Each structure stands twice: as structure tokens, then as C-alpha cells.
Amino acid sequence: MAQVEMSGKDLRGRVQALLKEAHPDQVDQFTFRGKQWDHGLAMVHFPEGLGGLGLNPKMQGIVNDEIRKNAKTFYEDLNINPIGIGMGAPVVLTYGTEEMKKTLIKRIFTGEDIWCQLFSEPSAGSDVAGLSSRAVRDGDDWVVNGQKVWTTLAHVSKWGMLVSRTDPDVPKHKGMSYFLLDMEAPGVDVRPLYQITGEAEFNEVFLNDVRIPNERMLGAEGDGWKVAITTLMNERTALGGGSGRKGGGPIGTLMNLWKENSSKHSNASKAVLRDHITQLYIKSELLRFTSQRARAAAKSGNPGPEGSVGKLAQAELYKKVWECGLDVIGSDSLIYEPGYELKRPEAAEKHTPLTYAKYQFLRSRANSIEGGTSEIMRNILGERVLGLPGEPRVDKDIAWKDVPRG
Ligand SMILES: Cc1cc2nc3c(=O)[nH]c(=O)nc-3n(C[C@H](O)[C@H](O)[C@H](O)COP(=O)(O)OP(=O)(O)OC[C@H]3O[C@@H](n4cnc5c(N)ncnc54)[C@H](O)[C@@H]3O)c2cc1C
Incomplete structure (x- = not known):
């Protein structure tokens, strides 16, 4: 275009x-x-x-x-x-x-139709191409069986992006296809998984003889990996986009917390924290500029592997920002507000900066796992951006059904 x-x-x-x-x-x-x-x-x-x-x-x-x-x-x-x-x-x-x-x-x-992503399975996360859920052709439909896991927002979704194995006789990357799954179809069973925050924003999803019409396949049969990569590159760019505004997002909340809480600290502690917050502010600005540069470089079409730069930098930075948030709050941060009850988030929660920092300290642990772990981001950057030698991939050319698995 x-x-x-x-x-x-x-x-x-x-x-x-x-x-x-x-x-x-x-x-x-x-x-x-x-x-x-x-x-x-x-x-x-x-x-x-x-x-x-x-x-x-x-x-x-x-x-x-x-x-x-x-x-x-x-x-x-x-x-x-x-x-x-x-x-x-x-x-x-x-x-x-x-x-x-x-x-x-x-x-x-x-926002009329919420979407979810059905990629990860109990034995296929980083190595999502190793997945085992099966889709078998039956007339004009595909019949899918298997289990997905960590499916964010599945409980409120109308549509799911599903990758499933359609040909076990070819190597893993070649035997998958990509479907749009109606989450209200018979046989889709969504069960909540609770997180350290006390919320269940993600789920396990069991697929029992779920029928998907063939016209809901995206890409050709066997092209699932190609379509999945497009999805993942966009995910990393979306997750690594930074706050977009100078001094906005997590660093903005941290600075507000500092204004509210700095008087609690001794002079020595103030000097250390001020220095730490300044460093984090500089890193947040660098992340914002990096994201802006990536957006400016993107002409049209889908992002490439360089989207992993922002994803990696943001995941690691946000964890540090929220850790610093707890240092700023001091001993109050040891107490989690009453109301730590297991619940399913369906709308953005209303927080004060203090409760938000405590919540985000826990939630940000997931930043370096969701959308691909930081280790996987480093592999992608090493291999596909820097051109370093690839990891050994011994199962690359073996038919999926012949790969030993536990
Ligand atoms: C909050 C949250 C939301 C999520 N939402 C979704 C979702 O909506 N849909 C979805 O499909 N999935 C989702 N996921 C799953 C996520 O994509 C996976 O958890 C992630 O890809 C890691 O897979 P895994 O958990 O199976 O860990 P594993 O792949 O088993 O990894 C375990 C550890 O080994 C390391 N490791 C694995 N392989 C390598 C390697 N080759 N080199 C170096 N280190 C390696 C990993 O970095 C990690 O530290 C979500 C996860 C979280 C935490």
C-alpha cells in the first residue's frame, strides 16, 4: 500500500x-x-x-x-x-x-468484539511451533481438539486467533494452520487461571470437537506459522510501544508517588532514590524515542523482528520502575490492600497511585514472559537482527509426529 x-x-x-x-x-x-x-x-x-x-x-x-x-x-x-x-x-x-x-x-x-490469542499450550510456549492441538478436516469444516493455556481475555472474547496442527506428518513449522475461532461455538470451554495479582485475566481453554468452517482459515492450509509470525511481530510492537507521552505511563506514576512520599524519607535515602528515579526517567525517555524511531521507520505493512527491541527494553524497564515504586512507598508496600480476592478483570480497575504501584509490581513480573520471554527476544534479536549464529534446532526437519516429546 x-x-x-x-x-x-x-x-x-x-x-x-x-x-x-x-x-x-x-x-x-x-x-x-x-x-x-x-x-x-x-x-x-x-x-x-x-x-x-x-x-x-x-x-x-x-x-x-x-x-x-x-x-x-x-x-x-x-x-x-x-x-x-x-x-x-x-x-x-x-x-x-x-x-x-x-x-x-x-x-x-x-471494542464491540473483544479478541484473544490461542497460541500457547501446556507443552508449547516459547516453542509454540511444537503445539499439539489437532484440527482435522470434515467436509466444509475443521474439527478441533486440544488445550490452550494462558489465554488472556478468553472469558470475554467473541473471536480467538487459533493455531492448530493440521498435518503431523511434516516438520513442525509446516503442519499448522491458522483459524478464526468463534469463542461462543459449542465445545469451547473457558476456565479461569488466577495470577499473583489475585485476578484471572487469563484462562485455559479446552477445545472439544469444536467445528470451524473452512472459510475461517486465515492464509492457506499449512501456512499457520507464517500467519502466527505476523501476529507475534505485531504483538511485540504493541507490547513494546512505550507510554507514547513524555513523562507518561509508569514513570509518570512513579514521579507522582515520589512527590507524595518523598517527605517520609531521610536525606540519604532521598538522594539515592532521586538518583534512581532520574536514571529510570532517562531510560523511559530512551524507550519512548526508540519506539518513535521504530514507528517512523515502519512505512506500511507488518513490523519485523526489530519490534523485539522495544518489547525487551520495556519488559525489563517496567519491572525496575515498579520495584522502585515500592522503595518509594516504603514499608507500606508490604501490605496489599484489603480486597485481595480472586476475581476476573472485565474493566480497567480504578486505583490510587499507591495501590496501582503495588498491583503493577506484581503484574509486571509477567511483562518479561507474555508475548515471548526476554530470553526469546534476545534470541530473535541475536539471530534475525544482528545475524549471529542460530541456536541448534534438531527437530527442524523431522516430521512433527516423530519428534520425541514427554
Ligand atoms: C500475563 C500473560 C499473558 C499471556 N497471554 C497469552 C495469550 O493471550 N495467548 C497465548 O497464546 N499465550 C499467552 N501467554 C503465554 C506466553 O506467551 C508464554 O508464557 C511464553 O511464551 C513462555 O512460554 P512458557 O510459559 O511455556 O515457558 P517456556 O517456553 O517453558 O519457558 C520456560 C523458561 O525457559 C526459557 N527458554 C525457553 N526456550 C528457550 C530458548 N530457546 N533459549 C533460551 N531460553 C529459553 C524461557 O525464557 C523461560 O524462562 C501469556 C503469558 C503471560 C504471563
């Missing part, structure tokens, strides 16, 4: 036209985001008619800043439909039929 040029002034003018027609402080999420979509301001790098204007992806920042400047309500994509917007939409755009693009992508952006 050829990239369209537009000045920042013209783009801001388009946002003003949108705000005249629908203002986020006055209409609900679905109405506002629906209109944002119609104006091509949802994902500006998407084609015209599909929520975008064919612009460089970095121009989305101008749209978001202009909305933030003119409204109290701002809907963060990551809170609305992280997997749908970050991964589902680009995958449908790349591999979906025209009908799928028209019917699915808008509802992803508005």
Missing part, C-alpha cells in the same frame, strides 16, 4: 471535524470510536475505508494528542481491546478476505 502524505495541520483539522460530530465526553465509547473509525482516524496507517488514511503509523500520535487536548475522556487502545487492536486487526488486514476486513475490523476498534 503506497503511503499517503498529510501535514500535521491537516490531520489536526480532521480530528477537529470528528470532535464536532462526536465528542468522547458526550457520547459512549462505541459511538465515539465508531465515528473515529469512519473519519479514518482509528488506525491512520490502515487503508482508507478501513479505519485509516494510509498514513505513516507515527501520525497516530498527532490524532491521539489532539483528542487528549480537547477532551477529558481518552480511550486507550490497550484498555479497550489490546489483543484485537494490537494483533487481530493487522492479521485480518493482511490475511483476511474483503468480507472479513469489512465486518470484523471496525468492531475490534470500537
Whole structure:
């Protein structure tokens, strides 16, 4: 898709036209985001008619800043439909039929249809190509059996991106296919898994004779790995995008915490913490610039392996920011607020900076696991960006069914 040029002034003018027609402080999420979509301001790098204007992806920042400047309500994509917007939409755009693009992508952006990603299995996480769930052709349908795990938001999802084995007689990367699974189909059994935060944002999903029509396959039969890679590259870029705003996101919360709590600390402790927060601020800014550079370099199409830079840097940085948050809070951080009950998050929780820091300290442990671990990010960067020798992969050319497994 050829990239369209537009000045920042013209783009801001388009946002003003949108705000005249629908203002986020006055209409609900679905109405506002629906209109944002119609104006091509949802994902500006998407084609015209599909929520975008064919612009460089970095121009989305101008749209978001202009909305933030003119409204109290701002809907963060990551809170609305992280997997749908970050991964589902680009995958449908790349591999979906025209009908799928028209019917699915808008509802992803508005948040009417939540999406989930059914890749990981109990014995296939980092090595997702080793997965064992099976899809067998039966007339116009595929019949799927198996178990998925760590499926974020499966309990509220309408659609799932499912990778399953369709041919066990070829090497692992060649025998998988990619499906859009209706999460309300008979045989889909979603069970919550509880996390250290006390919430169950992810699930195990059992698939028992689930029928998927053949037309819901994305890519050709056996192309599952190729489509999965597109999904994962987009996931890493979405997860490693930084806060987008100077001093925003976790570092902003940390600085607010510092303002509220610094008087509790001795002079010596103040000096150490101030220095530590300054270092973290510098690193957060570097992450923001790196993400901006990556966005500016992305012309159109899907991100490449360099998306792993932001994912790795962000995962490791955020863990340190929240650790520092607990140091700033001091001994109060040892107490988790009453209400540590097991629950399923269906909407963004309301927190004070103090409770948010404690919650995020626990939640950020997962940052270096979800979307691929930091070790796997380093492997990708070493092999695919720096061109270092690859890991030994002894099962690469063996039929999947002949690979010994426990
Ligand atoms: C909060 C959260 C949400 C998630 N959401 C989803 C989701 O929505 N959908 C989904 O499909 N999955 C999801 N996952 C699963 C996630 O993708 C996997 O947990 C992750 O890929 C790691 O796989 P694993 O847990 O099987 O660990 P393993 O692959 O068993 O890894 C165990 C350890 O070995 C290391 N390791 C493994 N292979 C190598 C290697 N080749 N070189 C060096 N070190 C290696 C890993 O880095 C790790 O430290 C989620 C996970 C979390 C924590």
C-alpha cells in the first residue's frame, strides 16, 4: 500500500471535524470510536475505508494528542481491546478476505468484539511451533481438539486467533494452520487461571470437537506459522510501544508517588532514590524515542523482528520502575490492600497511585514472559537482527509426529 502524505495541520483539522460530530465526553465509547473509525482516524496507517488514511503509523500520535487536548475522556487502545487492536486487526488486514476486513475490523476498534490469542499450550510456549492441538478436516469444516493455556481475555472474547496442527506428518513449522475461532461455538470451554495479582485475566481453554468452517482459515492450509509470525511481530510492537507521552505511563506514576512520599524519607535515602528515579526517567525517555524511531521507520505493512527491541527494553524497564515504586512507598508496600480476592478483570480497575504501584509490581513480573520471554527476544534479536549464529534446532526437519516429546 503506497503511503499517503498529510501535514500535521491537516490531520489536526480532521480530528477537529470528528470532535464536532462526536465528542468522547458526550457520547459512549462505541459511538465515539465508531465515528473515529469512519473519519479514518482509528488506525491512520490502515487503508482508507478501513479505519485509516494510509498514513505513516507515527501520525497516530498527532490524532491521539489532539483528542487528549480537547477532551477529558481518552480511550486507550490497550484498555479497550489490546489483543484485537494490537494483533487481530493487522492479521485480518493482511490475511483476511474483503468480507472479513469489512465486518470484523471496525468492531475490534470500537471494542464491540473483544479478541484473544490461542497460541500457547501446556507443552508449547516459547516453542509454540511444537503445539499439539489437532484440527482435522470434515467436509466444509475443521474439527478441533486440544488445550490452550494462558489465554488472556478468553472469558470475554467473541473471536480467538487459533493455531492448530493440521498435518503431523511434516516438520513442525509446516503442519499448522491458522483459524478464526468463534469463542461462543459449542465445545469451547473457558476456565479461569488466577495470577499473583489475585485476578484471572487469563484462562485455559479446552477445545472439544469444536467445528470451524473452512472459510475461517486465515492464509492457506499449512501456512499457520507464517500467519502466527505476523501476529507475534505485531504483538511485540504493541507490547513494546512505550507510554507514547513524555513523562507518561509508569514513570509518570512513579514521579507522582515520589512527590507524595518523598517527605517520609531521610536525606540519604532521598538522594539515592532521586538518583534512581532520574536514571529510570532517562531510560523511559530512551524507550519512548526508540519506539518513535521504530514507528517512523515502519512505512506500511507488518513490523519485523526489530519490534523485539522495544518489547525487551520495556519488559525489563517496567519491572525496575515498579520495584522502585515500592522503595518509594516504603514499608507500606508490604501490605496489599484489603480486597485481595480472586476475581476476573472485565474493566480497567480504578486505583490510587499507591495501590496501582503495588498491583503493577506484581503484574509486571509477567511483562518479561507474555508475548515471548526476554530470553526469546534476545534470541530473535541475536539471530534475525544482528545475524549471529542460530541456536541448534534438531527437530527442524523431522516430521512433527516423530519428534520425541514427554
Ligand atoms: C500475563 C500473560 C499473558 C499471556 N497471554 C497469552 C495469550 O493471550 N495467548 C497465548 O497464546 N499465550 C499467552 N501467554 C503465554 C506466553 O506467551 C508464554 O508464557 C511464553 O511464551 C513462555 O512460554 P512458557 O510459559 O511455556 O515457558 P517456556 O517456553 O517453558 O519457558 C520456560 C523458561 O525457559 C526459557 N527458554 C525457553 N526456550 C528457550 C530458548 N530457546 N533459549 C533460551 N531460553 C529459553 C524461557 O525464557 C523461560 O524462562 C501469556 C503469558 C503471560 C504471563
